[in-house]
Amino acid sequence: MINQKKIIICGGKTGGHIFPGIAIAQALIKKDKNIKILFVGTGELFETKIFNKYGFNHKKISAKGIKGKSFKKKFKSILNIPISIFQAIKIIKHFKSDFVIGVGGYSSGSVVLAAKLLGITTAIQEQNSIPGLTNKILARFVNVIFTSFKDTRGFSKKKNQIFTGNPLRKSTNTDxxxxxxxxxxxxxxxxxxxxxxxxxxxxxxxxxxxxxxxxxxxxxxxxxxxxxxxxxxxxxxxxxxxxxxxxxxxxxxxxxxxxxxxxxxxxxxxxxxxxxxxxxxxxxxxxxxxxxxxxxxxxxxxxxxxxxxxxxxxxxxxxxxxxxxxxxxxxxxxxxxxxxxNLSMDNADEKIADTILKMIKKAN
The missing domain is CATH 3.40.50.2000 (Glycogen Phosphorylase B;)
Known part of the structure; x- marks a missing residue:
């Protein structure tokens, strides 16, 4: 019987977070057609449209952003963190995930932390030269950090960083x-x-x-x-x-x-x-x-x-x-x-996919 690998990709809200996740998912499926992918995000319409268009299953949690909001909204968002972590734990257990990777956006925080609590191997992928608040926090706990710039700033740990560039969508034949x-x-x-x-x-x-x-x-x-x-x-x-x-x-x-x-x-x-x-x-x-x-x-x-x-x-x-x-x-x-x-980096999606598959094999 084939041991089916199960991977959760979490994060989103904007295309800058969602599309790297899509690229990683496509690369994983290309390398192992039996792999099972689940996206976890906020459930906003923009996210669900993209996941549906690319044919990926998805779940939502009630995560809310903290940075840049009023004190009242920040307080409500902080109170919501335990709820979203509990929701993420339920999703991870039900899916029986082998690996969780966060691609940025506040919904990734609760899911990656939940995975860590459950003893599941984790990673984050940072698109920017300066990481956002969620990835800065998660960097302290995850097994691997995939970076897109050689001089990415803001991560205290250097030993678990892998410079890959950004995973990118493929173009189609349109004139x-x-x-x-x-x-x-x-x-x-x-x-x-x-x-x-x-x-x-x-x-x-x-x-x-x-x-x-x-x-x-x-x-x-x-x-x-x-x-x-x-x-x-x-x-x-x-x-x-x-x-x-x-x-x-x-x-x-x-x-x-x-x-x-x-x-x-x-x-x-x-x-x-x-x-x-x-x-x-x-x-x-x-x-x-x-x-x-x-x-x-x-x-x-x-x-x-x-x-x-x-x-x-x-x-x-x-x-x-x-x-x-x-x-x-x-x-x-x-x-x-x-x-x-001259500044371009190709095949980041494949580099990340290869590393994830190696980490799953090592963990098992």
Missing amino acids: ITDFKLNPENFTILIIGGSQGAESINKAFLNAIKLIDKPEQYNVIHQTGKLDEKIVISKYKKTKINWHAKAFFYNMPTLQNMADLIISRAGALTISEITLRGKPCILIPYPYAADDHQKFNANALVKKGGAWMILDKELSGEVLKEKIEFGKNNPDKLLNMGKAAK
């Missing part, structure tokens, strides 16, 4: 003509993260009013759910070739199509951009924990692979200037893309 866009035009991809970015949306819509010969551009724009309708209504009044949507599931493919990417500086997005060797304008989210997006962006800017615009300095005029400079200087963009590619 730019599938979006009814002109293949001869200069193509810009705007990514405001999985939730969108209002300041980027506004600045870019102002920029296209100022751009010379807008009909020579293609725009693919991930707007976020809140801004989708208003952004689309604005595009309908322009001469630009556009395709806008709240969220794109095939982001790696869209990145391949782009001549220039305008994006927040989440670690997952940067890892995908560098893997594909694309020049980019990075606009770090100003309220990210410990300003980690600025540190993420700086790693690429220092090597000449990106331009950075701080959110407080962002405007239509500033974006227009950068976009037109890039379009009119293709050699500059080519060199930026090469510099970005």
